[in-house]
Amino acid sequence: MKRVMIVRHGESEWNAERRLQGQADIALSAKGRAQAEALKPVIAGLSPDRTICSDLERAHDTAGLLGIADAECRAELREIHVGEWTGRPIEALRADDAARYQGWRAGTYTPPGGESWSDFVARTTACVTQALQTSEKLLVVCHGGVIRALLESLIGLPPKRIIPVGPASLTILAERPTGSGNMRLELFNYSPLVPVLDAPD
Template sequence: MMRIFLVRHGESEWNSVRRLQGQADIDLSARGVAQAEALRPVIEAMAPDHVLTSDLLRARKTAALLGFEDAVRSREFREIDVGDWTGHAIADLIAADEEAYRGWRAGTFVPPQGESWHDFRSRTLKALTDACDATRDRLLVVCHGGVIRALLDGLLSLPPKRIIPVGPASVTVLALSDGHFRLESFNFSPNGPVFDAPD
C-alpha cells in the first residue's frame, strides 16, 4: 500500500492578515515557522521516501523546516492563480462581491485573469499521478491548501464547497491500494484542528 502525505505550508505573512496570495511568492510568518517546526516530528515518524514541494517560498521553507531542504521543486504544485485578486484582503473581496468570492471558494467562479478550478484540479492531479508513478511507498508533497482541496476533489470526488480550508502546517493522508484512493487523515496538526484557516 502506498501512502501520500499532503502538507500545507505554515502560516505565511499574508495568511496572517487574511490577504489572498495565490501564486505570489510570500514568506512564512514567525508563527508559520513555529507551526512547521511543531509538525516536523509527525512527518519524521511517517518516514517519507520521496519528497516534492511547490517551488513557492512558503512551501519550500516549510519543507526545509520539516527536514527536507533537498525536496524536489515543482511548479505544478503551486497554489491556484487568483489573477487580479492577488494581494487583496479577503474581507475587501467579500465586501465588494460576496457571491463572487463564495463562488470562487466553491470552484465555480474565476477571478479576472485567474485560473479555473477545472484547470487547477487537472494540473495538480497530473502532477500527483506522475509523482506516484516515481515513488515506492511513501510520498510527501509540501504544497498549498488549494492544492490539497483540488486533489481531494480529483481523487475522492470531494468538491471544494464541501471541504473546509486546510489548516497551516497540517497533514492530510491518502492511501492508494488496488488502484483506489482513500482518506486516512485530514487536516491533522499537532497544535489541534484549525476550523477557520485563511485561504
C-alpha cells in the same frame, strides 16, 4: 500500500493578514515557521520516501523546516492563480460580492485574469499522480488550494465541501484496498498544535 501525505505550508505573512495570495511569493511568518517545526517529528515518523513541493518560498521553506533537505520543487504545485484578486483582503472580497467569492471557493468562478479551477486541478493532479508512480509514501508540501484540488480529483470530494485546511496541517490519502488504485481519506487537517478551524484561503 501507497500513501500521499499532503502538508499545507505554515502560516505566511499574508495568511496572518488574511490576504489572498494565489501565486504571490510570500514568506512564512515567525508563527508559520514554528508551526512547521512542530510538525517535523510527525513527518519523520511517517518516513516519506520522496518529497515534492511547490517552488513558492512558503512551501519549500516549510519542507526544509520539516527536515526535508532534498525536496523536489515543482512549479505545477503552485497555488491557483487568482489574477486581480492577488493581495486583496478576503473580507473585502466577501463584502464586494459574497456570491462570487463563494463561487471561487467552490471552483465555479474564476477571478479576472485568474486560473480556472479545471486547469488548476489538471496541473496539480498530473504532477502528483506522476510522482506516485515511483513512490510508496509520497510527501507533498503545497498550498490549501492544491489540497482541495487533490481531494476532488483523487477521492471525489468537491471543494465546496472542504474547509480551508490549517497552516502546517497534514492530510493523508491511502490506497485501499492495496493495489486497487482507489484512494481514500485517512487523515484530514491534522496539527500537533491546536487545530486551526478558521484558516484563511
